Amino acid sequence: MGLLFGWPLAPVRVVMRLGELIQEQVEHELRDPAAVRRRLEAIEEARRSGQITEEEEAQAVEEVLRTMTGTR
8 A cells, every 4th residue: 555655755855866966976075086176277277367366367267266165
């Protein structure tokens, strides 16, 4: 009888699990050293090419580091 009552909730459970998996993947990518290094290199390249100022570069680097460490 429990199986019968569980069926209506199955789609909700699937969506919740999918959301959890997406969140885990995003958190992994935010803290992955290779991804962090690519973001920092992109910021450095933008500064060298004149797309951003020194101040903007410092802010962007700080934001990447805050995201990586999970602090706000």
